[in-house]
Amino acid sequence: MVTVLFFxxxxxxxxxxxxxxxxxxxxxxxxxxxxxLRAREGPWSEAFAPGKAxxxxxxxxxxxxxxxxxxxxxxxxxxPVTGG
Amino acid sequence: xxxxxxxxxxxxxxxxxxSLTRGRTDVGAVASFTGLVRASSEGSAVSAMTLEHYxxxxxxxxxxxxxxxxxxxxLIDTLVIHRVGSLAPGDRIVLVGVSSAHRGEAFAxxxxxxxxxKTRAPFWKREDTPAGARWVEARESDEEAARGWE
Numbered sequence: 001m002v003t004v005l006f007f008x009x010x011x012x013x014x015x016x017x018x019x020x021x022x023x024x025x026x027x028x029x030x031x032x033x034x035x036x037l038r039a040r041e042g043p044w045s046e047a048f049a050p051g052k053a054x055x056x057x058x059x060x061x062x063x064x065x066x067x068x069x070x071x072x073x074x075x076x077x078x079x080p081v082t083g084g
Numbered sequence: 085x086x087x088x089x090x091x092x093x094x095x096x097x098x099x100x101x102x103s104l105t106r107g108r109t110d111v112g113a114v115a116s117f118t119g120l121v122r123a124s125s126e127g128s129a130v131s132a133m134t135l136e137h138y139x140x141x142x143x144x145x146x147x148x149x150x151x152x153x154x155x156x157x158x159l160i161d162t163l164v165i166h167r168v169g170s171l172a173p174g175d176r177i178v179l180v181g182v183s184s185a186h187r188g189e190a191f192a193x194x195x196x197x198x199x200x201x202k203t204r205a206p207f208w209k210r211e212d213t214p215a216g217a218r219w220v221e222a223r224e225s226d227e228e229a230a231r232g233w234e
């Protein structure tokens with residue numbers, strides 16, 4: 001299992017800020033997790049549609065689709081940042 | 085040394101900047117930036133702003149940005165205070181302070197820290213407007229400013 005967090009507009013659109021997701025395979029990647037989220041109904045397929053601008057962090061560091069995932073990791077999805 | 089705080093409470097700009105110089109005689113320059121909530125944005129009135137962050141990662145990102153500034157310039161201290169939660173027009177959002185022996189380093193590092201904060205630190209702004217609440221969109225001009233330091 002990995003902990004998946006959603007922030008800001010993504011959290012609002014998906015209606016959740018946090019959930020536990022099982023890893024599909026021992027050598028899972030962010031890309032595989034995104035595919036499983038995209039395969040869901042309703043707002044999920046829309047939010048993770050190809051070309052949508054979102055960022056991903058693994059264990060609180062910026063990551064990419066190729067980043068490997070292990071049990072216990074914290075994965076966060078969020079829109080481009082707008083602080084300052 | 086980077087000093088980073090993310091907090092709901094307001095801060096006293098004068099007192100925070102004074103903390104960079106109190107009790108020392110090696111500081112020749114302090115440069116600072118203060119960001120404030122404006123009452124209008126993208127052509128519509130803004131009555132309130134809510135700032136969301138990613139507890140843990142946000143602080144870490146700010147510390148990394150400050151450490152990178154220390155690596156690029158000869159600095160004495162860097163300070164970043166960023167507010168989260170509900171803010172009103174006129175409220176302070178962020179303070180960046182940089183101390184160094186000479187002004188050139190302090191000016192450059194202060195701008196660098198803000199440019200990187202804008203594009204790398206996980207904060208998100210939501211504005212309340214007459215048409216409802218909306219999430220602020222990231223600006224390409226901010227990305228360009230950050231790329232200018234690469």
